[in-house]
Amino acid sequence: MRVPLLSRYRYLQLLLAGIVLGVCMSWLLFLFMFGTIQEKQTRTIEEQQNKIAEMKKTLSIWQEDYKELNKKNQEILTVQKLHIKIVHNKKYQIHETQSIFEAQEAIKEDLHMLLAKDLASIYKNRELIKKIIENKTLRINDRRYRLQIKEMYFYTTITAILELKLAE
Template sequence: MRIPPLYRQPNWQRFFAGAAVGGCISWLIFLFMFGTMQERSGYLLEKQAEDIRKLKDKIEIWQEDYQELNKKNEELLTIQEIEVKLIEFEKYNITDRQSIFNTEEAVKEDLKTLLAKDLGTVYKNRDLVKKTVENKIININGKRYKLVVREMFFYTTISIEAELKLAG
């Protein structure tokens, strides 16, 4: 098997020489274009990394400020409302809802001095609040009842659940 003797024909020699020179030129153009694109991509990546770094720093500063403001606001929280709910009054056959409402309002009236007080101060004196509610004697339908605090929740609203017991 032999290679055809095309090296003797100038047309073929020019074709192969042109293909080799064209291949080299196209390779150089490709390298230039690829290098330019890589340079742009590298610059874009660097810029984006810098933007991300700056934004992370800003987020960290904002979070620190937010946490400080939350701490200050928690210190400044005050009591804004008092809720009292009587439970288990049905076992004494009290069907008069007006009496239950009046009892709840009387307890709220006793605790109204807590309104606009600092939440921390009121929470520290929660035993005193509990004793204030439990020492109250209530007359409903000619019978004397006392209150027993079952649950007390403190936040901007003081929520108290109290149970009626016969006073002995």
């Protein structure tokens, strides 16, 4: 027995050749399209990486400048406000808030020279400030009181929490 010749089945040859040629062309078309898309993706990723690198450099420059400015600003901080609070006024039966308010204003008046001064120099002279406050004698309801510093904070707002004591 013998295998039949393919030359007899010409349409089968054309069909197989068409299939092989179609597969090859579609594969080449797929490779071209996929390669083009991948090339665009790669280019986009490279551009984004370059932008990120530039932004990181810019960010580091801004952060360094910001840190330097903060250091300079902290060196030249000035006092903006004075906040005085007197506590334990109930112990001596002082119920008038007006009297306490006037006492606080008198102390603020004594310390008004500290406003707009450099914070570092004020902190160096904190003992002098404490003596100014503690040597102050107040008259409330015909009694003489002295102040004792309970707490004192130095920043752009000087905060002093004072306690009333009877003067001797």
